[in-house]
Each structure stands twice: as structure tokens, then as C-alpha cells.
Amino acid sequence: MALDQLSEVVQKCQSLPEDGYSTEDYDVFTVAGRACVEEGNSLQLLSIVLDEKNQDIVQCMGWNLLPPLIQVLLKKDDQNLPHCLAIFKHLIEVCRPKELLIGLLEQLEQDDPESVAQSLLLLLGPLQKVLLSLGVRKSSSLGLALSSVLDQVCKLPLPMTPEQEQDDVFSLCRCCSELQAFIRPFVEEARDQHSAEGRDPGTLVMGDLERALPQKEDELRTELLKFCMQVLSRLLLGVQLKDQETLPESPLRDFASSILLSLGSIGEPLPALVHQPLLRHRRTPGFLEEEVRYPKESLACVAHLLFVHLLQPDMFPAVYSPVYSLRANMVHVSLLLSRAEQSRIQKGLELYEKSLLRVEDLSLGVDLLELRSFLSVPQNLVKVMTICPHQNLRTKGLKVFQLSMDKFNTEAKYKFFQLMLKTSHHSGVQGYIIKNIRTQVDSALKSGDSDPWFLGVYLLPLLRCVLRLPEGPETDLLQNMDRIMESLNLLRYLVIRDKVTENQTGIWAEMYKIEDRFLKPLRVGINMSRAHYERELLLTREGRKSKAKEPSVSVSVGDEKLPQMTTDTELQALHSALHTFDMMESVLVRVEELIEVKEEE
Amino acid sequence: MAAEPTREWSDEKLKSDDLPKKDIIKFLQDNAAQSFLNELKLQGNIKNVAKTAKKEQLIDAYNQLFENKKFKGTDPVAEVTEQVRTTKIEEKPKEVKAEVVDEGPPKFTKSVLKKGDKTNFPKKGETVSCWYTGTLEDGTVFDTNVPVGARKKKQTKPLSFKAGLGRVIRGWDEAILTMSKGEQARVEIEPEWAYGRKGVPDSKIPPNAKLIFEIELVAVD
Numbered sequence: 001m002a003l004d005q006l007s008e009v010v011q012k013c014q015s016l017p018e019d020g021y022s023t024e025d026y027d028v029f030t031v032a033g034r035a036c037v038e039e040g041n042s043l044q045l046l047s048i049v050l051d052e053k054n055q056d057i058v059q060c061m062g063w064n065l066l067p068p069l070i071q072v073l074l075k076k077d078d079q080n081l082p083h084c085l086a087i088f089k090h091l092i093e094v095c096r097p098k099e100l101l102i103g104l105l106e107q108l109e110q111d112d113p114e115s116v117a118q119s120l121l122l123l124l125g126p127l128q129k130v131l132l133s134l135g136v137r138k139s140s141s142l143g144l145a146l147s148s149v150l151d152q153v154c155k156l157p158l159p160m161t162p163e164q165e166q167d168d169v170f171s172l173c174r175c176c177s178e179l180q181a182f183i184r185p186f187v188e189e190a191r192d193q194h195s196a197e198g199r200d201p202g203t204l205v206m207g208d209l210e211r212a213l214p215q216k217e218d219e220l221r222t223e224l225l226k227f228c229m230q231v232l233s234r235l236l237l238g239v240q241l242k243d244q245e246t247l248p249e250s251p252l253r254d255f256a257s258s259i260l261l262s263l264g265s266i267g268e269p270l271p272a273l274v275h276q277p278l279l280r281h282r283r284t285p286g287f288l289e290e291e292v293r294y295p296k297e298s299l300a301c302v303a304h305l306l307f308v309h310l311l312q313p314d315m316f317p318a319v320y321s322p323v324y325s326l327r328a329n330m331v332h333v334s335l336l337l338s339r340a341e342q343s344r345i346q347k348g349l350e351l352y353e354k355s356l357l358r359v360e361d362l363s364l365g366v367d368l369l370e371l372r373s374f375l376s377v378p379q380n381l382v383k384v385m386t387i388c389p390h391q392n393l394r395t396k397g398l399k400v401f402q403l404s405m406d407k408f409n410t411e412a413k414y415k416f417f418q419l420m421l422k423t424s425h426h427s428g429v430q431g432y433i434i435k436n437i438r439t440q441v442d443s444a445l446k447s448g449d450s451d452p453w454f455l456g457v458y459l460l461p462l463l464r465c466v467l468r469l470p471e472g473p474e475t476d477l478l479q480n481m482d483r484i485m486e487s488l489n490l491l492r493y494l495v496i497r498d499k500v501t502e503n504q505t506g507i508w509a510e511m512y513k514i515e516d517r518f519l520k521p522l523r524v525g526i527n528m529s530r531a532h533y534e535r536e537l538l539l540t541r542e543g544r545k546s547k548a549k550e551p552s553v554s555v556s557v558g559d560e561k562l563p564q565m566t567t568d569t570e571l572q573a574l575h576s577a578l579h580t581f582d583m584m585e586s587v588l589v590r591v592e593e594l595i596e597v598k599e600e601e
Numbered sequence: 602m603a604a605e606p607t608r609e610w611s612d613e614k615l616k617s618d619d620l621p622k623k624d625i626i627k628f629l630q631d632n633a634a635q636s637f638l639n640e641l642k643l644q645g646n647i648k649n650v651a652k653t654a655k656k657e658q659l660i661d662a663y664n665q666l667f668e669n670k671k672f673k674g675t676d677p678v679a680e681v682t683e684q685v686r687t688t689k690i691e692e693k694p695k696e697v698k699a700e701v702v703d704e705g706p707p708k709f710t711k712s713v714l715k716k717g718d719k720t721n722f723p724k725k726g727e728t729v730s731c732w733y734t735g736t737l738e739d740g741t742v743f744d745t746n747v748p749v750g751a752r753k754k755k756q757t758k759p760l761s762f763k764a765g766l767g768r769v770i771r772g773w774d775e776a777i778l779t780m781s782k783g784e785q786a787r788v789e790i791e792p793e794w795a796y797g798r799k800g801v802p803d804s805k806i807p808p809n810a811k812l813i814f815e816i817e818l819v820a821v822d
Contacts, residue, residue, distance in 0.1 A: 269758075314744075317746065318801060318804065319733070319735070319769045320768060320770070321768060321769055322799070322801075323767065324768045354802075360797055360799055
């Protein structure tokens with residue numbers, strides 16, 4: 001039936017000029033043609049399509065046959081495949097590119113990963129062919145195609161382990177390789193255009209600054225740039241690339257490298273991208289504002305690929321000063337650490353670590369702390385260390401935190417410790433800073449040189465921040481345990497190490513204040529807290545509490561309410577609290593003893 | 602404090618032809634304070650100073666030196682200003698006085714391979730563009746932007762950056778400021794002004810590496 005209808009309409013149209021086809025003709029062709037494919041009459045359809053006399057018709061209407069044809073090709077229906085393939089190829093050759101483009105892009109859209117991959121692998125080749133045939137007007141169509149393709153690729157699950165990457169069950173790696181081949185001719189075209197733009201070598205520059213500002217908007221470059229930026233932020237930022245030792249052959253790594261290469265080819269030098277946060281640019285002419293043109297996440301991804309994965313080392317000149325690169329990377333790190341996704345945080349930590357390892361210890365000066373990113377990074381890092389749900393990231397965060405402090409010179413360390421003590425109210429973090437202060441004082445006392453920052457006059461204000469109880473005797477000792485213990489340890493160290501007669505650290509002149517502000521209230525606090533908890537313990541043991549009233553507080557995680565603590569657990573917690581007080585008290589007593597002994601000397 | 606230098610030469614002796622300029626310059630460089638020398642542009646290579654300074658100027662300087670007594674060791678010691686102004690602390694510590702430290706000789710050497718125009722020298726903050734090749738002492742090339750072969754020539758571009766702002770390794774910053782447009786030079790940089798004790802991890806540049814660059818300055822801003 002369908003075949004007859006098709007033959008009829010085709011015959012009718014043979015005698016008509018192209019613009020003489022009616023809407024009805026189009027519709028009949030489309031419906032009948034599609035039915036032929038679906039019904040399995042592909043051989044006959046093929047002969048109609050190939051027929052010399054029908055070429056005008058096919059050119060105008062043929063593209064409507066794409067949907068069923070592509071379905072057949074995707075299903076890999078053995079019987080009809082060869083004929084459908086032949087029809088498909090012929091249509092790609094003769095039909096109008098713009099219409100083919102629409103047809104192909106429509107068919108690209110799939111929902112389940114398997115179909116997504118299959119349609120990409122099938123259609124990228126024909127898409128490329130169609131786009132190339134558009135000649136100089138291809139840019140916006142290319143942009144449209146790239147956007148659709150990337151949307152589809154992003155639907156595919158990312159491999160996490162080297163094994164998963166090798167198995168490539170969802171074909172992501174294969175699709176990326178195909179994508180790499182897909183854009184190659186367009187990148188080459190943009191590159192050749194770019195260098196042929198008749199400027200003498202003296203004005204074409206690479207590096208930080210000029211990104212070959214074109215006099216007029218270069219659309220092809222713009223579309224390719226947009227694509228590369230999108231790939232970086234939407235795809236590569238989420239992938240964990242494996243190094244050459246772990247995975248010698250990695251299509252994902254090759255793909256990432258090819259993106260960097262492409263950026264270079266289209267006139268976007270990598271140093272300019274990495275250093276962009278530090279440079280003030282003139283507005284590039286064109287329809288995209290700078291921030292849209294260079295999304296911050298994409299730039300951060302470039303920095304990560306260069307500095308952590310060491311891709312394309314030849315594309316980054318080995319002349320930049322490590323501090324300059326650190327300054328630029330701090331901005332990227334700040335962004336990455338402020339995200340919630342594990343992959344972003346991980347990359348932020350890695351980039352930070354690698355950048356820090358390039359600078360010598362004690363080489364970073366206090367003026368760097370005036371830069372916004374040098375404050376925002378530690379703040380974001382503290383959040384990672386304290387509230388990130390992934391333990392490996394918390395641990396790594398702490399390691400990088402210590403590394404960052406080691407790179408500051410003593411003056412900068414001093415200022416940094418002050419800032420952290422002021423801005424962070426987390427007891428653990430403060431405790432860690434106080435431990436660092438102790439290390440610095442120790443270092444200053446041992447080295448005997450005139451470095452003033454952790455002795456005497458400068459040290460005292462810092463100690464005043466540390467050796468105090470924020471809320472006097474009512475301070476919650478359990479919550480502030482880390483900080484208080486480190487403060488006690490610091491004081492104990494100072495008392496032992498610094499002779500009263502020398503008073504290098506300045507504490508002996510201040511001792512009465514320290515006793516008033518810290519030691520005495522702490523004593524009172526410990527006694528009060530201990531009394532309170534001992535009473536709680538007694539009540540709980542006697543079982544009075546649990547019968548007395550319904551708990552007024554409940555805790556839920558996710559949607560589940562946690563069960564009430566059992567009596568045993570409660571007892572354990574109370575014992576643990578009391579133990580903490582004992583510990584605190586023993587150090588406190590020891591410190592008081594030492595002070596007495598020393599003062600009597 | 603050393604004793605004041607004695608005034609050896611009388612006015613007549615100074616004006617006479619048998620006292621060469623460079624002797625006067627040497628005396629001044631040996632005995633005058635840094636600030637004095639800088640003000641009168643008497644610092645640097647004696648030959649160069651002799652070329653630029655007239656005898657009368659040198660005689661004047663000699664006289665001035667003894668009048669104002671701006672001998673070596675009389676410059677005021679620089680004070681260190683308070684550093685923690687942005688963070689409030691309970692009591693402000695007293696100011697710490699520090700002395701200006703002499704850093705020592707420059708940690709790079711330059712030999713000119715091709716002279717530049719000797720007019721266009723980059724100033725701090727100006728953009729410069731260079732072709733360069735970097736090698737290690739053993740000859741390994743670790744970086745270059747010089748196009749290889751005619752085919753790729755169109756695609757490679759000179760490196761550009763703002764000079765004197767610490768964006769590149771110190772050896773580069775310092776060397777480039779001494780070059781003029783068109784100059785091609787071989788610059789050898791000690792590790793302290795290159796990548797120091799760390800080198801560049803995971804790259805061809807090892808720790809404590811002396812770097813040798815051939816640099817051609819093609820453009821200045």
C-alpha cells in the first residue's frame with residue numbers, strides 16, 4: 001500500500017518543477033516513505049530514491065525519511081540494514097544540509113544511555129559531513145550541533161575506576177574519541193583562518209596577554225571556544241583522569257589533551273586562560289561577554305589539567321614565576337573548593353597542593369594575604385576539613401592546609417594565624433592553629449636569630465587571643481576541648497622552655513593576667529562541669545531520668561529519625577565527658593605547678 | 602664608624618689632565634653614600650660612568666661630597682612600618698627597626714649575540730614579546746617557542762608578558778630590562794633567580810638548576 005502511494009506521488013512530482021510540489025505532495029511522500037521503511041520495503045525504496053528521474057524530489061523531501069531510517073540503523077535490523085544504510089548515505093549526499101541537520105539532531109536526542117551512545121556513534125560522522133558542506137555559513141549550525149551533541153554525551157555515566165574506564169560499558173570513552181575526531185576539521189579551519197589573517201609576526205603574540213583580538217567577530221572560533229569551555233566545565237570537571245602509570249591507554253586523557261590543543265589552535269593560549277583572573281582584559285568584540293566567554297569553572301579545569309595531570313606541557317612556557325602561577329591558581333582553587341561536588345573539591349585540593357609544592361618553604365610574604373583569594377581559600381578549606389561528608393577529602397584538606405602554612409614566611413604566618421583565630425570558631429581548627437603557633441615559637445627560640453614575630457612584643461597579642469576562655473567559667477569545655485587542650489599545651493611548653501629571667505616570649509610579665517583570664521576560670525569551669533556531669537551520671541544510673549519525661553529533642557538524618565540513645569550509650573557519653581575533664585585538669589594542674597616552681601626560682 | 606676620608610686632590614689637581622675621570626669616579630664610588638651616588642648618577646661600571654659624566658660634573662661632585670659629608674655609612678637606617686594594621690589587636694606592639702639588606706650581585710649574566718636598537722628599552726610594566734629557547738647546563742632543551750620548520754611558522758607566536766612585575770622568573774625580569782628592541786642575547790640564570798631549590802616538579806627542570814636562555818626581544822609595548 002505504502003509503496004504504491006509513494007510511487008504515485010513520486011511519479012506525479014516528476015513532471016512538476018521543484019517549487020510546484022504541493023504541501024499534500026510533501027505529506028504523502030513523508031508518510032508513505034516512512035511506512036515503506038517501517039514495513040520493510042527498503043529495497044524498493046532504495047531504487048526509487050536512487051532513480052535519476054527522482055533526484056529533485058529526493059533532494060527536497062528526502063530528509064523526512066531520516067527518522068525511520070535511523071531507527072533501523074540503530075536497531076541493527078540485519079535484513080533491512082544494508083538497504084537502509086544505502087538510502088541514508090544517499091540522502092546525506094543529496095539533500096539540503098540545513099534540513100539534514102535538523103533531521104539528524106532530532107534523532108540524536110535519546111533518553112537511555114545505550115541509545116544515547118548508539119545514536120552518537122552512528123550520527124557524528126554524517127553530521128560532520130553535513131556541516132562541512134555548509135561552507136562559510138557553518139558557524140551557527142556548528143554551534144547548534146555541538147550543543148546538542150554535548151547534551152547527549154553528558155547523559156552518559158562517567159567511569160570512576162581504571163577498570164570501568166577500560167571496560168567503557170556505557171561507551172563514554174568511545175563517544176569522546178569520536179567527538180575528538182568530529183571537531184578536528186573545524187578546529188583546523190579556524191586555526192588556518194586565524195593564522196592567515198595577514199598580520200605580521202610582530203603583532204601576533206602568545207602568552208598572557210593578546211588573545212589575537214580579531215577586528216571583527218570570528219564566529220567559528222567563538223563557537224569552538226564555547227564548545228571547549230562547555231566540555232571542560234560540564235564533562236571533564238566531573239571525570240577523574242588516571243595517570244599514565246595507572247592506565248597507559250586512556251581515551252579520556254587523550255580527549256582532554258585534544259581540548260587543550262584545540263584551544264591553542266583557535267588562538268586561546270593556555271597561559272592566558274590560566275592567568276586570566278589576574279589580568280585585566282579589554283573587552284573582546286563580539287556577542288559574548290568575558291565572563292560568559294570564559295566560564296570560571298572551565299578555566300579552573302584547564303589549570304587542573306595542566307598543573308595536576310601535566311597534560312600538554314609544551315603549551316605552557318616554563319618561564320612564569322611559581323608565585324605568579326600560585327596567585328592565579330588560588331582563584332581557581334577558591335572556586336573549586338566552594339562547590340559541593342566531591343569531584344570539584346578533590347580537584348581544588350589537588351590543584352592547591354601542586355601549586356604549593358612549586359614554591360619554596362617560607363617564601364610567601366605577608367602582602368599576599370591582602371589578596372582576596374588568599375583569604376577565601378583557607379576559609380573554604382576549613383569548611384572542607386570540618387563539614388565535608390567525605391573523610392578522604394577532610395584528611396587531604398588538613399594535609400594541604402598544613403602545607404599552605406609552611407610556605408608562608410614568619411611574618412605572613414603570624415598574620416595568618418591571627419586571621420584564622422578571628423574568623424574560625426571551630427575548636428578543632430583553632431586547636432590546630434595553636435599547635436602551629438607552638439611550633440613557630442619553638443623554632444624562633446631555637447634559631448636564635450632576630451626574627452621577631454613569635455617572640456616577645458609580637459607574640460603577646462597572639463597569646464592573648466589564645467590563652468583565654470571566651471565565655472569565662474561558663475564556656476562549654478567539651479565543645480572547646482581541642483582548643484583548650486592545645487592552649488594548655490602551648491602554655492606548658494612556654495613555661496618549661498622560657499626562663500623567667502630571660503622572658504623571651506614575654507609570658508612571665510603577663511602571667512598574672514594569664515592566670516586571671518585563663519587558668520582560674522578554667523579551674524572553676526572544670527569543677528562546675530564535672531559536678532554537673534557527675535549528677536547526670538547518678539541520675540541516669542538510677543534510671544530516674546528515662547522514666548521521668550519524654551525526650552524533648554529528636555535527631556534525624558536524611559528522613560530517618562535516629563533512635564533515642566540507650567541508657568548504656570548515655571552512660572558511655574557521660575563517662576567520656578568526665579574523662580575529658582580529668583585530662584584537662586591534669587594538664588592544668590601540671591601547668592600551675594610548673595609556674596609555681598619557675599616563679600620561685 | 603670609619604674615619605672621614607681625606608681630601609687628597611686640590612682644585613688645580615682636579616682640573617688637570619693627568620687626573621683621569623675614572624680615578625675620580627673610583628674615589629667617589631668607594632667613599633660616597635649610596636644615596637649620593639644614585640642622585641648624581643655615579644653608580645655602575647666605571648667605564649660607563651666615565652662616558653656619560655663630564656669632568657666638570659665629577660669635580661663638582663667631589664667638592665659636594667666633602668661639603669655635605671655624604672660619606673658611606675651616613676644613610677639613615679630604614680624603618681619597618683607596622684605590618685598588622687588591618688587586624689585589630691589589643692595593644693599595638695612597638696615598631697621593629699630593620700636594616701636594609703644588601704642582596705649581593707645579580708644572579709644572571711648576559712652576553713649579547715646580536716645588538717638591539719639601543720633605544721627602545723622596556724620599562725617596568727610594559728609589555729614585551731620574545732622568542733626564546735631554554736636549555737639546562739647539560740644542553741637539554743626544556744622549552745622553546747621558536748618555530749621549527751617553515752610550515753609551522755605561521756602558527757607560533759612570540760611570548761608576551763608585562764616586564765618587571767614578577768610574573769616571570771626573576772632572571773628573566775631583570776635581563777629583559779637591560780635589553781633593547783631587536784636584541785638577541787644569551788642569558789645564564791642562577792637557580793636563585795630561576796626555579797631555585799624546588800626546580801619545577803614533574804618537569805625537565807631539576808632542583809638547583811642553572812638555566813640558559815637565548816632570548817630575542819622582538820617588541821616593546
